[in-house]
Each structure stands twice: as C-alpha cells, then as structure tokens.
Amino acid sequence: MIKALLFDVDDTLYDSTTLAEMARRNSVRAMIDSGLPFRDEQELYEKLLHIIKTFGSNYPKHYDELLRYLNIPWNPKIIAAGIVAYEHTKFGYLKPFPGVIPSLIRFRKKFRLGVVSNGIAIKQWEKLIALGLSHFFDVFVTSGEAGVEKPSVEIFTLTAEKFGLDPRECVMIGNKLDVDITGAGNAGMETIWFRREENAHLKHEGKGPDYIIESFFELIPLIEKITQ
Amino acid sequence: MIKALLFDVDDTLYDSTTLAEMARRNSVRAMIDSGLPFRDEQELYEKLLHIIKTFGSNYPKHYDELLRYLNIPWNPKIIAAGIVAYEHTKFGYLKPFPGVIPSLIRFRKKFRLGVVSNGIAIKQWEKLIALGLSHFFDVFVTSGEAGVEKPSVEIFTLTAEKFGLDPRECVMIGNKLDVDITGAGNAGMETIWFRREENAHLKHEGKGPDYIIESFFELIPLIEKITQ
Numbered sequence: 510m511i512k513a514l515l516f517d518v519d520d521t522l523y524d525s526t527t528l529a530e531m532a533r534r535n536s537v538r539a540m541i542d543s544g545l546p547f548r549d550e551q552e553l554y555e556k557l558l559h560i561i562k563t564f565g566s567n568y569p570k571h572y573d574e575l576l577r578y579l580n581i582p583w584n585p586k587i588i589a590a591g592i593v594a595y596e597h598t599k600f601g602y603l604k605p606f607p608g609v610i611p612s613l614i615r616f617r618k619k620f621r622l623g624v625v626s627n628g629i630a631i632k633q634w635e636k637l638i639a640l641g642l643s644h645f646f647d648v649f650v651t652s653g654e655a656g657v658e659k660p661s662v663e664i665f666t667l668t669a670e671k672f673g674l675d676p677r678e679c680v681m682i683g684n685k686l687d688v689d690i691t692g693a694g695n696a697g698m699e700t701i702w703f704r705r706e707e708n709a710h711l712k713h714e715g716k717g718p719d720y721i722i723e724s725f726f727e728l729i730p731l732i733e734k735i736t737q
Numbered sequence: 738m739i740k741a742l743l744f745d746v747d748d749t750l751y752d753s754t755t756l757a758e759m760a761r762r763n764s765v766r767a768m769i770d771s772g773l774p775f776r777d778e779q780e781l782y783e784k785l786l787h788i789i790k791t792f793g794s795n796y797p798k799h800y801d802e803l804l805r806y807l808n809i810p811w812n813p814k815i816i817a818a819g820i821v822a823y824e825h826t827k828f829g830y831l832k833p834f835p836g837v838i839p840s841l842i843r844f845r846k847k848f849r850l851g852v853v854s855n856g857i858a859i860k861q862w863e864k865l866i867a868l869g870l871s872h873f874f875d876v877f878v879t880s881g882e883a884g885v886e887k888p889s890v891e892i893f894t895l896t897a898e899k900f901g902l903d904p905r906e907c908v909m910i911g912n913k914l915d916v917d918i919t920g921a922g923n924a925g926m927e928t929i930w931f932r933r934e935e936n937a938h939l940k941h942e943g944k945g946p947d948y949i950i951e952s953f954f955e956l957i958p959l960i961e962k963i964t965q
Contacts, residue, residue: 543871585879586871589862597867600828634817639825643771643814651813 511699511736513621513648513672515665517683518633521703522609523640528602529566532595533557539594540572543587547579567629603639608725613645615729619736623648625668625681627658627688648672659685660692669696680735682728684708691715701731739927739964741849741876741900743893745911746861749931750837751868756830757794760823761785767822768800771815775807795857831867836953841873843957847964851876853896853909855886855916876900887913888920888943897924908963910956912936919943929959 519525537553547553560574568574572591576583616622622645626633630651637643650668652658659665669676676697683689683703690700694716702718703725704711720735722728747753765781775781788802796802800819804811844850850873854861858879865871876899880886883895897904904925911917911931918928922944930946931953932939948963950956 539866543866585858585882586862586866586877589859590866590871592859593863593866596824597828600825630813631817631820634814635821638767638771638814638818638821643818649814654813 510678511620511680511732512674512678513623513669513680514616514732515623515625515668515679515681515693515698516646517659517681517685517689517703518624518626518628518636520684520705521606521682521689522642523603523605523636528599531602532598533561535594535598536572536591539590540575540587543590544584545576545579545581545587567632600639603636605640605642606725608728609642612725612728613642616732617645620732621648621672621674622646623650623668623672623679625650625659625664625683625689625693627652629653659688660695662692662696665693665696665698669698680732682722686711686718687714690718694718699735701728738906739848739908739960740902740906741851741897741908742844742960743851743853743896743907743909743921743926744874745887745909745913745917745931746852746854746856746864748912748933749834749910749917750870751831751833751864756827759830760826761789763822763826764800764819767818768803768815771818772812773804773807773809773815795860831864833868833870834953836956837870840953840956841870844960845873848960849876849900849902850874851878851896851900851907853878853887853892853911853917853921855880857881887916888923890920890924893921893924893926897926908960910950914939914946915942918946922946927963929956 516522534554537550537557541547541550556578557575560571560578564574572588613622624646628651630653633651648668648671650664652664655664655667657663666676669679680699680701681689681693682701684705686702690702694700700718701720701722704721704723720731722731744750762782765778765785769775769778784806785803788799788806792799792802800816841850852874856879858881861879876896878892878896880892883892885891894904897907908927908929909917909921910929912933914930918930922928928946929948929950932949932951948959950959
C-alpha cells in the first residue's frame with residue numbers, strides 16, 4: 510500500500526531549465542550593457558554555457574572565468590552586472606509548475622511527502638523555501654547529505670528508511686528517466702515519470718516508469734487510481 | 738572650480754541601515770517559521786547581530802554560526818530559510834533614497850561623477866547595479882581595489898587622479914563624519930555631510946563638513962550655489 514510520495518525538485522516541482530536559460534541570457538545581456546566588449550548575445554551565451562559545463566553549475570565564479578576565457582581584464586562592474594541580472598531573473602522564475610500547490614495540499618491529507626534531490630542541501634532547501642513549498646515535506650534527502658547521488662539505490666532506500674517505510678510503500682515522481690525513474694524502480698518503488706514535452710522522444714534503458722504524466726494536473730487522478 | 742562629485746554608497750545613495758535591519762529581522766522570523774526552536778524574535782535578532790559583529794558583515798555563514806552558537810545541530814532547511822528571507826527582503830529595500838536619481842541626472846550634465854566606497858568591489862557594484870545607478874558613474878574606487886580604506890587620504894587622492902583632477906576640484910558627499918567627511922577634507926576636497934536624523938547629534942572630531950544636507954532634495958540647490 511502506498512504511504513509516501515517522493516518528488517524530485519529541479520524540473521519536477523518548478524521549471525529549472527527555463528529559469529537557468531533565462532537567467533543566463535539576462536546575465537549575458539547585462540554584462541554587455543555594463544561594458545563587456547561584445548555585441549552578439551547568442552555567442553556570449555554559448556561561451557557562458559561552455560564555462561558552466563567546464564567548471565560545473567555550482568562553481569561560484571562563472572563570470573570571472575568568462576572574462577578570463579575572453580581575455581578581458583577582470584572587471585567588477587561587469588561581473589556584478591551578470592550576478593545581479595541572474596539573481597533578479599531567478600526571483601521571477603522560481604515559481605512552482607501549475608498544479609503543484611493544489612496537488613500537494615490534496616496529497617498531504619493521505620500521504621507523507623518527501624523530496625529526493627541531487628545537489629547541495631542548503632541550495633536545494635533555498636529553492637523549496639523560495640517556491641513556498643518547504644512546509645509540505647516531512648523528509649528531504651539530498652545527495653550532499655546521503656553521500657551518494659541518484660540513481661544509486663541507496664539514496665532511495667535511505668529516504669524510505671527516514672519515513673520508517675519499505676520502498677514498496679513509496680512512489681517516486683521525477684523528470685529524469687535514468688536518474689529518478691530507473692534508480693527508484695531498482696530500489697523497489699513505484700515510479701511516475703513527469704515527461705516534459707522536450708523529453709517525449711527519450712527511451713529508457715533500465716527499468717522503465719510505471720506511469721507517465723505530462724502535467725501536475727494529471728497527478729491527482731493518477732495517484733487516486735493507483736491507491737484505490 | 739568644482740569638476741567632479743564623489744559619493745559614498747551605503748546610507749548615502751540608499752538606505753543600507755534599514756535594509757540590513759529589515760532583512761535580518763525577516764531572516765530570524767523565517768528561521769523560526771522553519772523550525773528553529775525559539776519564539777522570541779527580538780532575542781534571536783540580537784543573537785544574530787552578535788554573530789555578525791563577531792564574524793564581520795561579509796562573512797558568508799552567519800546562519801551556520803548562529804545555530805552553532807545556540808547549540809542547535811546544523812540544519813540546512815533553517816539556514817536556507819534565513820538566506821532566502823534575507824535575499825527577498827534585500828530585493829525590496831535596495832532602492833535609491835528619494836531624490837537620488839533626479840539629482841544624478843541633473844549633475845551628470847555639468848560634472849563628472851564618482852563613487853568612493855569601503856568594501857569589496859563586486860559587492861559594491863552589485864548594489865549600484867541593483868539600484869539602477871551604475872551608468873551614472875565614471876569612476877568607482879573601492880577600498881578592496883585601492884588597498885586602503887576611507888578615511889585614508891590616499892583613497893581620495895587616488896579617486897581624484899582617476900579623474901585626472903586635483904582633489905580641490907572634487908566634492909565628497911557621504912553620511913559618515915569620520916570616514917567620508919574628515920578623510921576627504923584632509924585630502925583637500927570640499928565636503929557635504931549627508932546628515933541623517935539619527936546622526937544629528939554627532940559631532941566631528943577632525944576636519945568638519947563644509948556643508949550639511951538632510952535629504953537629496955537639498956543637494957541640487959546646494960551644488961548650484963557652491964559652483965556658481
């Protein structure tokens with residue numbers, strides 16, 4: 510019997526892909542506005558993506574590295590312009606996907622709710638808090654705390670343990686087939702793939718999802734069907 | 738003849754005191770809301786001030802230290818709640834004082850404009866950019882770059898040099914008697930003390946201000962009088 514619903518955070522509870530793209534595009538635009546000697550926003554955006562890929566998305570000095578990569582002397586005004594534009598854009602996009610809040614309010618009556626997320630604990634909590642979702646969840650496991658990342662079976666079994674539940678009593682909802690769905694499936698959980706349009710072509714290699722949704726509005730009737 | 742106007746940033750171009758107090762009070766409130774076992778917001782706020790005083794205002798882990806000081810185990814949800822509340826509050830308060838923007842637009846026609854600020858270059862630029870003021874200033878000197886802090890005469894003479902001017906051709910406008918006014922005065926600049934109500938009782942020890950204003954609306958007629 511299903512007793513807990515587990516959620517991924519990024520691109521499951523909110524649109525992290527759009528947030529990152531828009532925040533980075535606006536940071537590039539602001540750096541040009543602040544004097545970066547470049548006019549081609551698209552080209553500069555692609556160079557920034559290269560820096561982010563090289564140093565990792567949690568590296569704190571992407572804009573310093575971008576200037577170095579472009580052979581432009583370190584310039585605090587340009588770097589600050591990038592940071593401020595990123596932060597202000599983030600503020601506008603850090604909103605739950607449509608249907609998330611009503612779903613969680615409904616689920617909260619019958620299930621325990623948790624989050625399983627790769628990433629740094631404080632950073633992931635910051636997102637849930639800014640999203641206004643932090644109070645819905647009883648259990649929150651990040652790879653930073655667990656010591657292993659999804660799709661490791663251990664991070665899912667650890668989450669079930671924190672609830673005092675068997676993994677078979679948990680449903681995992683996530684956007685990534687390999688990371689969220691195959692991992693949780695291997696741990697014995699039921700799985701729901703939140704399939705966003707751009708991922709509709711993806712095929713799973715390991716264990717596939719038990720169910721597929723394309724919006725949170727489909728989640729309430731699906732959970733009611735599964736748990737009848 | 739006056740050719741450049743120099744400004745301090747914090748508590749001169751915007752209300753940094755109110756921003757910091759409100760952001761810290763909201764961070765304390767959010768930490769309690771997120772489970773910090775404390776009910777007295779005022780007491781917790783005072784403990785946070787103690788931590789900030791101990792570690793310095795630019796230390797990046799005030800909330801981690803606050804939990805340690807309270808003997809509460811490290812908790813990423815509570816720490817994240819403090820950070821998010823601080824950032825969101827900051828966003829609302831980072832606005833120029835009334836009269837700042839029209840004054841700068843007016844001054845920009847006749848003078849070169851600069852900033853002389855103690856602090857870290859990127860952090861101070863972030864403020865000017867978020868305030869929407871960054872494009873007004875030709876010269877921006879921070880203590881981080883200059884290697885000395887206000888009230889050292891050197892930071893003021895360096896600023897004048899960056900304009901290619903003699904210090905006697907510059908007016909310094911700032912809120913701190915000792916840091917902004919005496920320092921710039923010793924460097925040979927004319928000085929205008931932006932005296933906020935809570936500082937009205939202060940007396941200067943070194944060189945006093947040449948002029949006093951209590952709002953930016955007084956600055957345009959004063960500058961016109963001085964430079965006639």
